[in-house]
Amino acid sequence: MKSIIKITGFLFIFLLSVSSVLAVNGDSQGPVENRQETRTEATQGIGSGVRQTIRDETRQETREMVGTSQAQLMGPKKELIANYFNRLVRRLEAAINRLGRLINRLESRVTKIEAQDESINTTQIKADIQEAKDLLGETFNALNEAKTNINTILEEENPKEVFKEVKQTISSIKQNLIEVHRLLVKIIGDIKGLRVGQSATPSGETE
Numbered sequence: 001m002k003s004i005i006k007i008t009g010f011l012f013i014f015l016l017s018v019s020s021v022l023a024v025n026g027d028s029q030g031p032v033e034n035r036q037e038t039r040t041e042a043t044q045g046i047g048s049g050v051r052q053t054i055r056d057e058t059r060q061e062t063r064e065m066v067g068t069s070q071a072q073l074m075g076p077k078k079e080l081i082a083n084y085f086n087r088l089v090r091r092l093e094a095a096i097n098r099l100g101r102l103i104n105r106l107e108s109r110v111t112k113i114e115a116q117d118e119s120i121n122t123t124q125i126k127a128d129i130q131e132a133k134d135l136l137g138e139t140f141n142a143l144n145e146a147k148t149n150i151n152t153i154l155e156e157e158n159p160k161e162v163f164k165e166v167k168q169t170i171s172s173i174k175q176n177l178i179e180v181h182r183l184l185v186k187i188i189g190d191i192k193g194l195r196v197g198q199s200a201t202p203s204g205e206t207e
Contacts, residue, residue: 109191146170
C-alpha cells in the first residue's frame with residue numbers, strides 16, 4: 001500500500017515537472033518568433049529604403065548626364081551658327097559696300113550731266129537715287145542689329161527662337177538689297193537715255 005502511494009506521488013510530481021517544462025518552452029518560443037518577424041520586417045524596410053535611394057540617385061545621375069550631353073552638343077551647334085552667320089555677314093557687307101559705291105558714282109554722273117546742260121530734267125533720277133540710298137541705309141542698320149542679336153543667340157541655352165528672328169532679319173536684308181539693285185539698274189537705264197540738251201525720259205516709259 002505504501003509502495004502504491006509512493007509511486008502515485010512520484011507520477012504526480014513527474015507530470016507537474018513535465019507541464020512546467022512545456023509551459024516554459026511555449027512561452028520562450030513566442031518571443032523568439034516575434035523577434036524573428038521583427039528582424040525580417042526591419043530588414044525589408046531597410047532594403048526598400050536602400051532601393052529607393054539607389055533609384056533616386058540613378059535618376060539624378062541620368063538627368064545630369066543628359067544635361068551634360070545637351071551642353072556638349074550645343075557647344076558645336078553654337079560654333080556652327082557663329083561661323084555660318086559671320087560668313088553671311090561678310091557677304092552682305094560686301095554687297096552693301098558695292099551698292100553704296102555704285103550710288104555714289106551715279107550721283108556724281110548726274111551732277112556732271114546737270115553741269116553740262118541745266119535744262120535736263122533729272123528730278124526722277126535723283127528721287128530714285130535717294131530712295132536707293134535710304135533703303136540701303138535701313139539695310140545697313142538692320143544688318144548691324146542682326147550682328148548684335150547673334151551674340152544673344154550664342155549666350156542663350158535654347159537659341160532656337162532668337163535664331164529664327166535673326167533668319168527673318170537676314171531674309172529681309174536680302175530682299176532690301178535686291179530692291180536697291182533693281183532701283184540702280186533702272187537709274188542706270190534712265191541716265192543712259194539722257195542726251196545733252198534733252199529732258200530725262202519719264203521713268204514710266206522706260207519700263
